[in-house]
Amino acid sequence: MGETATRSEVQAGHPPIPLIGLGADALAAELVRLGVPERQLGMRLRQLKRWVYVRGATSFAEMTDISKDLRERLVGRFSLARPQIVSEQISRDGTRKWLLRLAPGGSCNGAPGPEIETVYIPEEDRGTLCISSQVGCTLNCTFCHTGTQPLVRNLSVGEIVGQIVLARDRLGDWPGRARGEGGGEAAGGQGLRGSVRESTPDGVRGGARGPTVPGRPAGERAITNIVLMGMGEPLLNFENVRDAMALACDPDALGYSRRRVTLSTSGIVPMIGRWGAEAGTMLAISLHAVDDDLRNVLVPINRRYPIAMLLEACRNYPGLSNAKRITFEYVMLKGVNDSPAEARALVRLLAGIPAKINLIPFNPWPGAPYECSDWETIERFGEIINRAGYASPIRRPRGRDIMAACGQLKSASRKLRARERGRGHGDERAGERGLGRDQKRGRKPGCEPKANRA
Numbered sequence: 001m002g003e004t005a006t007r008s009e010v011q012a013g014h015p016p017i018p019l020i021g022l023g024a025d026a027l028a029a030e031l032v033r034l035g036v037p038e039r040q041l042g043m044r045l046r047q048l049k050r051w052v053y054v055r056g057a058t059s060f061a062e063m064t065d066i067s068k069d070l071r072e073r074l075v076g077r078f079s080l081a082r083p084q085i086v087s088e089q090i091s092r093d094g095t096r097k098w099l100l101r102l103a104p105g106g107s108c109n110g111a112p113g114p115e116i117e118t119v120y121i122p123e124e125d126r127g128t129l130c131i132s133s134q135v136g137c138t139l140n141c142t143f144c145h146t147g148t149q150p151l152v153r154n155l156s157v158g159e160i161v162g163q164i165v166l167a168r169d170r171l172g173d174w175p176g177r178a179r180g181e182g183g184g185e186a187a188g189g190q191g192l193r194g195s196v197r198e199s200t201p202d203g204v205r206g207g208a209r210g211p212t213v214p215g216r217p218a219g220e221r222a223i224t225n226i227v228l229m230g231m232g233e234p235l236l237n238f239e240n241v242r243d244a245m246a247l248a249c250d251p252d253a254l255g256y257s258r259r260r261v262t263l264s265t266s267g268i269v270p271m272i273g274r275w276g277a278e279a280g281t282m283l284a285i286s287l288h289a290v291d292d293d294l295r296n297v298l299v300p301i302n303r304r305y306p307i308a309m310l311l312e313a314c315r316n317y318p319g320l321s322n323a324k325r326i327t328f329e330y331v332m333l334k335g336v337n338d339s340p341a342e343a344r345a346l347v348r349l350l351a352g353i354p355a356k357i358n359l360i361p362f363n364p365w366p367g368a369p370y371e372c373s374d375w376e377t378i379e380r381f382g383e384i385i386n387r388a389g390y391a392s393p394i395r396r397p398r399g400r401d402i403m404a405a406c407g408q409l410k411s412a413s414r415k416l417r418a419r420e421r422g423r424g425h426g427d428e429r430a431g432e433r434g435l436g437r438d439q440k441r442g443r444k445p446g447c448e449p450k451a452n453r454a
């Protein structure tokens, strides 16, 4: 601390440090190196936090309560870059999907950075942003498109928070800032570089068009809820996801209520209680089966953490109450997990846990080994659960025409060798994928539920 960055140091090509996601201690240390007196540090940290996360600044020139001299030094040291947009697709139902390119991680020898997907789902009473925590996934759930893409790497804090910042740019979700105003000069020109594709009843039409978010009342936020249900298993990138959600829920930063942030896990049992204690968000469990034999196939991590162990962790989730219920996700697979007997078993399994059960009509993807349950079957399944006193909404498929629905996300990024991705979490995948029961039960690709009835 105390060493000041010199002009030659800046000119020597030290890459700018991404400001989005940078922790307060690291930022303070860099500010001291830039010559900011210790007595001003608290004020400068507050100013920068406000500009980055409350105002959505894309250039240091906007930061008018910071002296011109310091702003010039900030330009040399920091970047306000967002992930680069490769493409933006808009579904006929208003759902948006962004394919985002990240900076290369590890020793990539100049190769382009990996890609991830982020999805925005507008509804009447809320706007949900579904964000990714990893590039690809190690867990190979057999109903999930992401599971067919091997893990490339964990996302950094900045890359996780950057998805929220970028979505707010594109949706005009900053107070006093026009829509789609990302990509100022200090943001490194990282705004929209790819194409905007809007899905229409006649198909998807391309073209470099601006975003077209339907109007909403003044002062109403476009993004009201954050869900960690995109690419990856968030509890296998625990620290970065936790620190990113701390910024998302900090009232002086992005300011979302913890009740409006949901982490969805396939069941990394040892981390569930820790997440509740350290992050305290809402919890969703990808359950999908009521017995271990089937769940071992659908969600292979079940072999390590079987259902009984998972539900015990749920019963002990910090803060669990009727007001803070756990959501159990249950994808409806024709002839696989959708019988009335399984609905009744589900009710018995969850006894005593304040819970809501989301029934998800299976969203097909190319080569998927499953078919979606018939709509009547889904409704009958839901009625059994409902009669037992559990809320059991059937999730309306959103953004299917742009492959943005639940379980459909996949980018083209390829796997790095283990030594290239450095010290990531252990490879949970080895030997855990095995088709067995799914091959015997309902293996017909290409099914569509009666979405018009959803």
Ligand code: SF4
Pocket (backbone or CB within 6 Å): 137, 138, 139, 140, 141, 144, 145, 146, 147, 148, 230, 231, 232, 233, 266, 286
């Ligand atoms: S459902 Fe989640 S944990 Fe399972 S493969 Fe897909 S992204 Fe990974």
